[in-house]
Amino acid sequence: MEIEEDPPTPGPPLSEQGQCYRVFLYCLNVFFVFTGVAMVAIGVWVQMDPINEQVALLLGNDLFKMAGQAIVLGGALILVVSLLGCVGARLENKCLLKMYFYLLLAVFVIEFSGGILGMAFLASAETEQNLTWSLRDNYGADGAEEYTEAYDFIQKRFRCCGVAGDVIDAVVEYKMTAFWLNQSPLKPRDVVPASCCREGVDPVICRLERPQNLYRLYLHNVGCLTATEARVTEYGGVVGGVAICISVLHLGGMVFTFLLYREIPSKRSRS
Numbered sequence: 001m002e003i004e005e006d007p008p009t010p011g012p013p014l015s016e017q018g019q020c021y022r023v024f025l026y027c028l029n030v031f032f033v034f035t036g037v038a039m040v041a042i043g044v045w046v047q048m049d050p051i052n053e054q055v056a057l058l059l060g061n062d063l064f065k066m067a068g069q070a071i072v073l074g075g076a077l078i079l080v081v082s083l084l085g086c087v088g089a090r091l092e093n094k095c096l097l098k099m100y101f102y103l104l105l106a107v108f109v110i111e112f113s114g115g116i117l118g119m120a121f122l123a124s125a126e127t128e129q130n131l132t133w134s135l136r137d138n139y140g141a142d143g144a145e146e147y148t149e150a151y152d153f154i155q156k157r158f159r160c161c162g163v164a165g166d167v168i169d170a171v172v173e174y175k176m177t178a179f180w181l182n183q184s185p186l187k188p189r190d191v192v193p194a195s196c197c198r199e200g201v202d203p204v205i206c207r208l209e210r211p212q213n214l215y216r217l218y219l220h221n222v223g224c225l226t227a228t229e230a231r232v233t234e235y236g237g238v239v240g241g242v243a244i245c246i247s248v249l250h251l252g253g254m255v256f257t258f259l260l261y262r263e264i265p266s267k268r269s270r271s
Contacts, residue, residue, distance in 0.1 A: 018263030022089050025256045029085040032078050032253065035246045039075025039111065043068045046239060051157060054150040055231055058134040063121035067239055070114030074243075077107045078250070085253070092264050101257045104250055112247040118240030127229050131163045132173075139193075140179030148179075151224075152195035158227035161196035161220040168212050170196065170223060196220055 046052055046068030056062065081103045088096030138147035155161055162170025171191045174180055183189040190207035196219045197206040206218035215221075 015263060018260060021256055021260040021263060022092065025253065025260055026086055026089045028249075028253050028256065029082040029089070032082040032085070032250070035249065036075045036078035036082065039071050039078070039243070039246060041075075042239060042242060043070075043072030043075060043114075046071070046235070050153065051231060052235060054153045055228055055235075057146060057150045058154070058228075059127060059130040059232070060134075061121055061130075063117050067114045067117035067121060067243075070110050070117060071239065071243055074107050074111035074114060074247075077103070077110070081107055085257070088257075089260065092260075094261055094264050097257055097261050097264075101254055101261070104254050104257065108247050108250045108254070111243050111250065115240045115243030115247060118236050118238075118243060121232070121236050121240075127232055128164060128225050131225060131228060135163055135173060136176050139174070139177045140182060142178075144178075152193060154224055154228065155193070155195040155220070158224055159198075159220050160222050160224035160227055161192060162223045164223040164225045166223070167192075167196070167215045167219045167221045170219070171212075171215060192219060 047065070056065065081100060084096060084103065085100045087093075088100050134147050135151060138144035139151055140148055161167055162173045174192050179193060180189065180191070188208055191209045192207055194203040194207060197203050198218060198220060201218050210218075
């Protein structure tokens with residue numbers, strides 16, 4: 001005759017406070033899924049946007065690439081980690097919650113680092129100095145084609161010419177570059193590249209030297225410094241600010257995970 005064993009006596013239920021922690025942590029992880037998608041999208045934008053790439057080249061600063069990679073990695077991890085957090089909170093499993101806590105800590109470090117790199121890019125850009133160096137030392141020079149192409153790209157995209165000031169300043173700046181010096185003095189020389197020409201203007205005629213008061217009729221009459229600085233500020237602010245704010249929310253998730261972990265009795269932890 002088989003003797004039936006009594007089922008194990010369940011441990012004490014969670015307190016009302018513990019129930020609040022569990023529900024809040026569960027909801028927080030659902031929110032983290034959306035933040036993870038947002039972080040991946042921002043990171044991909046940073047990596048794929050051609051304007052960001054060309055501006056970073058001209059400024060000689062690769063921090064934006066590192067920030068974008070950190071944000072994509074952190075966003076992808078939080079999608080997986082959030083699922084673990086939801087399961088751990090639902091089952092009230094201390095082992096899963098402990099694993100979730102440490103993984104969330106790793107995500108926090110990655111995303112916070114990405115935010116700091118974005119802010120560092122904003123702080124260390126030295127936009128005017130680097131744009132001037134890229135133009136005078138590299139535009140039209142042999143072996144520096146990528147700088148020439150990058151400058152042409154932003155001049156067309158931002159509808160600007162040169163670094164700072166108006167088109168007259170741009171003409172003076174371009175006369176100090178290899179673009180001007182490499183042209184034959186035996187025939188009319190182009191004072192600026194075709195990327196400085198206004199839309200709808202003949203790209204051959206617009207580049208020729210003429211009286212100063214006529215340049216603005218054919219060429220973009222503003223330097224690229226203002227538009228580039230705005231782009232750097234937008235990038236540093238969006239990437240750095242969003243990454244740091246979301247990482248702080250993940251820090252809050254760790255706090256509630258710790259509080260819920262303490263509320264679950266060891267003997268009641270479900271497997």
